[in-house]
Amino acid sequence: MRTSQFLLATVKETPSDAEIISHQLMIRAGMIRKLAAGIYSWLPLGLRVLRKAESVVREEMDRSGAQEVLMPSIQPAELWQESGRWEDYGPELLRFTDRHEREFCYGPTHEEVITTLMRNEIQSYRQLPANFYQIQWKFRDEIRPRFGVMRGREFLMKDAYSFDIDPEGMQKIYQVMHQTYHRIFTRLGLETRAVTADSGTIGGSHSHEFHVLADSGEDPIALCSNCDYTANVEAVPTVGGEGAPPEGENPLTKVHTPGVKTIDDVCGQLKLPAGSAIKTLVVNGIDGPVALLLRGDHDLNTIKAEKMELVSAPLTFADLKTIHSIAGAGAGSVGPLGLSIPIIADHAVLSLADFVCGANEEAFHLTGVNWGRDLPQPKGADLRNVIEGELCPECREGKLQIRRGIEVGHIFQLGTKYSESMEATCLNDEGKITTLWMGCYGIGVSRIVAAAIEQSHDENGIIWPAPLAPFDLSIVPIGINKSKKVAQVVSRLEKELTAAGFDLLVDDRNERPGVMFADMDLIGIPHRLVVGERSLERGCVEYRNRRTGESEDIPTGELISELKIKVGH
């Protein structure tokens, strides 16, 4: 390929609305352009990279025994009503009607479609196990799309759905997919970690996420310093102190706390650590409001709270009116003493003594509060997120470290969640009707592109891992319009290297060398050849490695064999 035939849409200025490096570089390198919030066009350069990612995923899925299909991006509402997700999925589901006023959605995922498809095709256990995948554009109407294609609304996803006759079969495919995912990310040159996760709206029991560790990641990940436990923070179980709470020493005292709204305000005014106060969160429950108690320095884990019997899902906070009517005070002064609604306390709260809480009287708090003596001890539960430095729930020796990750893959054991509600069954070896056991396995293909850049770049631009690079190598001629010799050598090299199987980009724009160097660096081509009079006089061309920056002269006669080693063909 020659740059004169190729849309090299590089820009010098960093776009003002791009916050993270991959977004900035994808714009600057001319890979993508925004069409609307969270919706992007892929330019030739970006598409080349996207296709590379796609083909690695496709090859490994095929190798695992999965079969490729392609399902519609537009799905009828009836399917989603059947599975119950038309109501459950919420505003992220992009809904619309056709001219006949029939309701549809743009598919954010394809469990319903594949289940419908396969309940008709799979009649017998002899057809199992089976695993079907597609690489398809999806749409999720994110609250706040950001970071370019990292959290776009439209994105390219590989999704696979497995079917088998029993849980053992489901788990077997799950394991195969687990290994396949490792293989895919390794081949793509991405350093990923498999982390145990909550299964979210997709449903099911057992699930792992695959994360690229990066500071710009949106998901907090907990890693154990001792064992190989790795989990999404939201999925880490926490445990309270054992035994009875310590005895309090201080008397129950009411203190005036004017104008305080937060735990930090209260503790700042009383000169106490946030961990010695408890916050009382009033949420909406099945039979009216429920109070959740957390230590002041802990955060509520919504997923855990939603699993409580009394709490409504999705979790919502009670409005101020309700809070006033049950506590007789504003949100900043609510406390568990004398509350007539059900109370659930995080385990950590129960091991506090002499703690601080709201007095249920505007602008007053209580100090020196103790369980048993001042109020009955409420029911304990796991309601919060772990924090850095806590004990690992697995080995109970190591301490948890919290880092950030970009979720690039997610695998689920769905069980019979969809097959049951949508009646996907087949006959087993005894001729009896059996519900299918399903798994589902996603990879964010377009997100992989952004994640790779987050993990591999420098001040000059992108540094592609070889399997994702849009071109294997570039040729930068110096004075191609001036020097016949340079032009001849470039033409000859272009032919020979192409014939030898290299995918190369020849910069024939006759730009100044600095411009060409800067562009080739920016778009991240792993290997570069410079052809100029200077080195040709010595019978050489100059080779430079994008990642290491090391360069060397290679005699033209040895070029192909030398490049095969360097490029890794």
Next chain:
RNA sequence: CGGGGCAUGGCGCAGUCUGGUAGCGCACCUGCUUUGGGAGCAGGGUGUCGGGGGUUCGAAUCCCUCUGCCCCGACCA
């Protein structure tokens, strides 16, 4: 969904307060010079000033309205 902000050439912005018929930088086009890390000189304007409505002799500018986009928050006790 709540709060804040922005919308003027391909991109980034000034002009808006105080109405007078659109400008700067980059990019782009033409020519000459230059050619090993984002060149210099000269010439060129490629624009329904986000849409609609209103006020006015006259609107990018004032008023009303709609739309799009960005940032922060939505875990607050």
